[in-house]
Amino acid sequence: MSIVPGDAGAASGDARQPRFFLAAAILGIESPEGGSTAKRLAGNGRVLRLRRDGSPWSRRGLPSTPQTRQAASLQKVGGSIKFLGIDVGTGGTRALIIDERGRVVASGTEEHAPFAAPQLGWAEQNPEDWWRACGLAVRRALDVSGTRGDEIACIGFSGQMHGAVLLDAHDEVVRPALIWCDQRTEPQVQELADLFGTDRLIQLTCNPPLTNFTLTKLLWVRENEPRNWERVAHVMLPKDYVRFQLTGERAIDMADASGTLLLDVAKRQWSSEVLSRTGIDQQLLPALWESAEVCGRVSTRGAEATGLSAGTPVVAGAGDQAAGAVGMGIVRPGTVSATIGTSGVVFAATSVPALDPKGRIHTFCHAIPGRWHVMGVTQAAGLSLRWFRDRFGGGVAVS
Numbered sequence: 001m002s003i004v005p006g007d008a009g010a011a012s013g014d015a016r017q018p019r020f021f022l023a024a025a026i027l028g029i030e031s032p033e034g035g036s037t038a039k040r041l042a043g044n045g046r047v048l049r050l051r052r053d054g055s056p057w058s059r060r061g062l063p064s065t066p067q068t069r070q071a072a073s074l075q076k077v078g079g080s081i082k083f084l085g086i087d088v089g090t091g092g093t094r095a096l097i098i099d100e101r102g103r104v105v106a107s108g109t110e111e112h113a114p115f116a117a118p119q120l121g122w123a124e125q126n127p128e129d130w131w132r133a134c135g136l137a138v139r140r141a142l143d144v145s146g147t148r149g150d151e152i153a154c155i156g157f158s159g160q161m162h163g164a165v166l167l168d169a170h171d172e173v174v175r176p177a178l179i180w181c182d183q184r185t186e187p188q189v190q191e192l193a194d195l196f197g198t199d200r201l202i203q204l205t206c207n208p209p210l211t212n213f214t215l216t217k218l219l220w221v222r223e224n225e226p227r228n229w230e231r232v233a234h235v236m237l238p239k240d241y242v243r244f245q246l247t248g249e250r251a252i253d254m255a256d257a258s259g260t261l262l263l264d265v266a267k268r269q270w271s272s273e274v275l276s277r278t279g280i281d282q283q284l285l286p287a288l289w290e291s292a293e294v295c296g297r298v299s300t301r302g303a304e305a306t307g308l309s310a311g312t313p314v315v316a317g318a319g320d321q322a323a324g325a326v327g328m329g330i331v332r333p334g335t336v337s338a339t340i341g342t343s344g345v346v347f348a349a350t351s352v353p354a355l356d357p358k359g360r361i362h363t364f365c366h367a368i369p370g371r372w373h374v375m376g377v378t379q380a381a382g383l384s385l386r387w388f389r390d391r392f393g394g395g396v397a398v399s
Helices: 023-027 066-076 127-145 186-196 198-205 214-224 226-231 238-247 254-260 272-278 300-306 320-327 382-392
Strands: 082-088 092-099 104-111 152-159 165-167 234-236 251-253 287-289 294-297 313-315 336-340 344-350 362-365 372-378
Touching: 082 127, 082 238, 092 127, 104 127, 127 238, 127 300, 152 238, 152 320, 165 238, 186 198, 186 214, 186 272, 198 272, 214 226, 214 254, 214 272, 234 238, 238 251, 238 294, 238 300, 238 313, 251 254, 254 287, 254 320, 254 362, 320 344, 320 362, 320 372
Parallel strands: 082 152, 152 313, 251 287
Antiparallel strands: 082 092, 092 104, 165 234, 294 313, 336 344, 344 372, 362 372
8 A cells, every 4th residue: 555645735636746747648548458548548658657766667668659759859859848737726726847757847836715615514616716826826837947838748637526616608607616525415415315215326326425526516506596507507627617718628537527426437428317317417517538638729818828838738637536546656456545635535446346335435437548446535634634723723833
């Protein structure tokens, strides 16, 4: 088991963790079975695993692709190819520039406004604030390293999971996003248990109904804010909203979609039964992509806001847990990690969807095609420490 401590104020997979990167954004990841999914990836390679000094374990067997040929050409003339990772966390957005060996070139961070809690157990954030923070964080990373926007070969995303971002037909935010730690939806959890039966819902989605899953948040808005719900034309998760602002494309990866309770996790597609029985129109949902697939390119508007180059490819990325696991090498069945960040997670990779009939652990798609993962989660690890510090620290710095 690999025990990897994260920042106390950062969720797993955020860019403040050492050598965080989405390997798929660098060389691509091949499906274990091959097939059409892998052929559509940005580069059909293997996971690039790094030694502690940042050097690769092995480069044997990498296929000839435009990405690998470009990297080889740059290395011959003493140059490097650069990639950008953007993590939309709870407390802030981080931008990380790395080279083709996974070594950190530069980083930039911008804090978010503290999340609002209008009532006990509620947690809301303004999605527009994430986009503001993204622009500042990316520009800082570029400026610190003297990197031009056109030097970035590809961009990947990670971020907080489960949050419900609701947009109208004009792509305006309908209401503040209900984020992952919002606990107001217990009545909707019970409604889903009554509607499907917990056992049936686990069969359909590999997970039981829980307050953090996105579906319960959609049902809460529909039942408690009908005027807002009438305006909803699109539903996104946090990092996907920021990617949408950057590219203009609506997309979600399999790993993050697993945390909505709307995905047939075993089949890696939206669950028609869950959608039909809950009355959620699939047209509200973004297109599904594997994490390493290029799902958009930086738009002119996105380039102006960030300093990046229009046309730069952007991969789907992954929710923070799956992205962080790839960065730590938790990609083969039997590998396990324990991470303490805002939340606390024990994470294990699997080659098949390992269903827990009692729903005691989450079963999600991994960020790698043909892989899944199981994880046990406590919602308040570093978050509890921060609360204790802020309430009882009396201004004393805690490291």
